[in-house]
Amino acid sequence: MSVAFWAVIPAAGVGRRMGGGCPKQYLELLGRPVIAWTLERLLAHPRVSGAVVALAPEDPYWGGVEHGAQKPVYRADGGAERSDSVLAALRRLARVAGAEDRVLVHDAVRPCLGAAELDRLLAEGGEAADGALLATPVRDTLKRGEAGQGGGPAVAATVDRSGLWQAQTPQLFPLGQLTAALEEALESGAAVTDEAQAVERHGGRPRLVSGDPANLKITQPADLALAAAILRAQSAAGPQGEGA
Ligand SMILES: Nc1ccn([C@@H]2O[C@H](COP(=O)(O)OP(=O)(O)OP(=O)(O)O)[C@@H](O)[C@H]2O)c(=O)n1
Numbered sequence: 001m002s003v004a005f006w007a008v009i010p011a012a013g014v015g016r017r018m019g020g021g022c023p024k025q026y027l028e029l030l031g032r033p034v035i036a037w038t039l040e041r042l043l044a045h046p047r048v049s050g051a052v053v054a055l056a057p058e059d060p061y062w063g064g065v066e067h068g069a070q071k072p073v074y075r076a077d078g079g080a081e082r083s084d085s086v087l088a089a090l091r092r093l094a095r096v097a098g099a100e101d102r103v104l105v106h107d108a109v110r111p112c113l114g115a116a117e118l119d120r121l122l123a124e125g126g127e128a129a130d131g132a133l134l135a136t137p138v139r140d141t142l143k144r145g146e147a148g149q150g151g152g153p154a155v156a157a158t159v160d161r162s163g164l165w166q167a168q169t170p171q172l173f174p175l176g177q178l179t180a181a182l183e184e185a186l187e188s189g190a191a192v193t194d195e196a197q198a199v200e201r202h203g204g205r206p207r208l209v210s211g212d213p214a215n216l217k218i219t220q221p222a223d224l225a226l227a228a229a230i231l232r233a234q235s236a237a238g239p240q241g242e243g244a
């Protein structure tokens with residue numbers, strides 16, 4: 001039986017590390033809100049049927065977003081933590097999708113997702129029993145810091161980076177599996193920083209699918225200009241999304 005793929009976009013954060021007058025998913029990026037780029041990149045894929053966005057309950061910005069989507073975009077009320085927002089979106093999606101349908105959980109603030117990387121994730125992870133996620137091998141030497149003389153951080157140790165990956169999103173799982181895993185994690189009070197961690201708690205081993213460092217998460221002010229440069233470079237290299 002063929003399964004459908006749905007995007008789940010946590011977009012209920014406040015963007016403390018970014019600062020600014022509005023949550024960073026609504027900051028202007030090359031003339032459009034960040035979230036509009038993200039939604040477009042996901043919905044441009046022919047196998048993606050639609051999306052659920054998890055928004056802050058009092059979000060005053062979403063209504064003004066011209067995302068131009070030609071596929072269904074549903075909304076859910078986000079929660080205090082990212083994982084709460086994701087679970088709320090999964091429960092909303094369950095009203096229109098089946099447990100075996102696949103969900104692509106993708107941060108609203110990762111607008112530079114490349115079509116090639118999304119294709120690769122679907123191809124390599126679409127049938128993976130424990131799901132899959134885009135990730136990149138750690139390329140820099142890692143240091144563990146601690147308070148140093150004079151107050152600033154100082155090196156406590158160098159961390160062996162062999163076998164270490166930086167997790168990105170989308171993270172791809174069967175809807176029923178991820179919903180159950182997140183419900184269990186949140187009911188047990190476990191803090192999970194990404195969807196894969198909830199599945200790992202039950203012994204699951206999600207596939208690591210090679211990603212692109214350009215798929216950055218807009219977190220701090222400098223990331224916005226970097227994202228703009230990446231979008232420009234992607235546009236010059238060829239179509240990535242419908243609006244390209
Ligand atoms: N309660 C939350 C917290 C975060 N997110 C979303 O999860 C994604 C990644 O989270 P992050 O980069 O941490 O965003 P913020 O929580 O807004 O940033 P900060 O931690 O700086 O406040 C973002 O799209 C954000 O909107 C969410 O839906 N619900």
Ligand SMILES: C[C@](O)(CO)[C@H](O)COP(=O)(O)O
Binds near residue numbers: 082166195
């Ligand atoms: C899900 C994620 O983007 C994977 O790297 C990351 O864990 C989100 O972390 P944040 O602190 O919620 O931004």
